[in-house]
Amino acid sequence: xxxxxxxxxxxxxxxxxxxxxxxxxxxxxxxxxxxxxxxxxxxxxxxxxxxxxxxxxxxxxxxxxxxxxxxxxxxxxxxxxxxxxxxxxxxxxxxxxxxxxxxxxxxxxxxxxxxxxx
Amino acid sequence: xxxxxxxxxxxxxxxxxxxxxxxxxxxxxxxxxxxxxxxxxxxxxxxxxxxxxxxxxxxxxxxxxxxxxxxxxxxxxxxxxxxxxxxxxxxxxxxxxxxxxxxxxxxxxxxxxxxxxxxxxxxxxxxxxxxxxxxxxxxxxxxxxxxxxxxxxxxxxxxxxxxxxxxxxxxxxxxxxxxxxxxxxxxxxxxxxxxxxxxxxxxxxxxxxxxxxxxxxxxxxxxxxxxxxxxxxxxxxxxxxxxxxxxxxxxxxxx
Numbered sequence: 001x002x003x004x005x006x007x008x009x010x011x012x013x014x015x016x017x018x019x020x021x022x023x024x025x026x027x028x029x030x031x032x033x034x035x036x037x038x039x040x041x042x043x044x045x046x047x048x049x050x051x052x053x054x055x056x057x058x059x060x061x062x063x064x065x066x067x068x069x070x071x072x073x074x075x076x077x078x079x080x081x082x083x084x085x086x087x088x089x090x091x092x093x094x095x096x097x098x099x100x101x102x103x104x105x106x107x108x109x110x111x112x113x114x115x116x117x118x
Numbered sequence: 119x120x121x122x123x124x125x126x127x128x129x130x131x132x133x134x135x136x137x138x139x140x141x142x143x144x145x146x147x148x149x150x151x152x153x154x155x156x157x158x159x160x161x162x163x164x165x166x167x168x169x170x171x172x173x174x175x176x177x178x179x180x181x182x183x184x185x186x187x188x189x190x191x192x193x194x195x196x197x198x199x200x201x202x203x204x205x206x207x208x209x210x211x212x213x214x215x216x217x218x219x220x221x222x223x224x225x226x227x228x229x230x231x232x233x234x235x236x237x238x239x240x241x242x243x244x245x246x247x248x249x250x251x252x253x254x255x256x257x258x259x260x261x262x263x264x265x266x267x268x269x270x271x272x273x274x275x276x277x278x279x280x281x282x283x284x285x286x287x288x289x290x291x292x293x294x295x296x297x298x299x300x301x302x303x304x305x306x307x308x309x310x311x312x313x314x315x316x317x318x319x320x321x322x323x324x325x326x327x328x329x330x331x332x333x334x335x336x337x338x339x340x341x342x343x344x345x346x347x348x349x350x351x352x353x354x355x356x357x358x359x360x361x362x363x364x365x366x367x368x369x370x371x372x373x
Contacts, residue, residue: 002228002229002230002260002261002264002265005228005230005232006147006148006264009147009148009149009150009151010147012150013145013147013149013150017141017143021141023138027140029140030147035289035290035293036264037260037261037263037264037290038147038264070325083289083290084285084286084287084289084320084323084324085286085323085324086323086324086325087323087325094322094323094325095325095327096325097325098325104146104147104148104264105144105145105146105147106143106144106145106146106147107142107143107144108140108141108142108143108144109140109141109143110138110139110140110141111138111139111141112138113138
């Protein structure tokens with residue numbers, strides 16, 4: 001269960017952004033691929049615990065899922081694949097390049113219109 | 119200045135993003151760890167040390183492999199080991215009995231090593247005094263795969279008692295491997311449900327072209343191919359460290 005470590009890293013990462021903006025942070029959007037090594041459900045659960053007392057205490061975590069896609073080194077056609085079978089779906093070639101699916105990305109953050117500052 | 123870390127926001131323009139709007143960040147979630155890992159890698163390169171991260175499930179024979187490897191190579195190369203475990207100094211003591219330095223990291227409840235833990239351990243190692251550093255990660259086929267430690271190469275160990283479908287079940291850690299070692303092959307005659315060719319096919323299905331070598335660290339079977347691989351890789355690092363350093367980048371995350 002390394003999702004808690006990932007979450008704690010995320011919360012530290014948010015600090016400089018929050019310091020540069022007005023209003024409470026209300027939403028954190030991340031993108032996770034099937035080969036990112038992070039389980040979205042566990043990350044969501046870890047975030048609910050880890051955000052307490054941090055700059056993201058009032059923020060919800062929104063998780064975008066990215067598809068698993070490869071490009072074949074032989075026929076160069078792109079296919080949608082599964083995490084344990086990355087072979088080309090068109091010609092069956094073994095060597096492919098991952099073009100999407102291992103993202104573990106902080107995409108954007110959103111602040112409330114209601115300002116903390118007077 | 120860049121658009122990813124916030125350094126482009128100055129006192130003069132910080133009022134510009136309107137409250138209520140989404141602010142684009144597009145930064146890796148492991149940026150903090152990855153930054154530390156780059157720093158560790160620069161240390162290794164600066165001291166011409168080849169660093170190998172050894173990963174597997176608990177009980178696959180990581181420490182036994184290191185014991186046999188150190189016994190064979192310690193007269194020709196200066197070796198040190200960082201040991202990661204939740205508790206105990208047992209593995210570090212086994213390595214020290216081979217006559218080389220071992221630093222034990224006890225992670226408590228953490229299921230993996232991260233770049234910061236490795237950096238702390240580096241303060242206890244004289245990098246000028248070694249050629250080869252092994253990092254024996256916490257026995258776990260899931261979490262260690264997500265954290266770059268600054269190593270040059272990953273080795274994932276699979277033992278015959280675990281099942282030949284492990285690469286299909288844990289694709290991340292086997293995809294990350296630059297070399298896969300199939301250990302405990304001396305037990306194959308007793309195991310009717312482990313087929314090495316199936317294990318290799320499951321690895322190839324992950325679009326991995328990493329070599330897979332069969333050996334038994336305890337019985338000394340098949341060890342020469344492993345020593346050859348290691349010595350070839352060491353020669354590369356000593357002659358041409360930047361080239362080895364780029365190999366690890368191959369496995370960095372997209373985005």
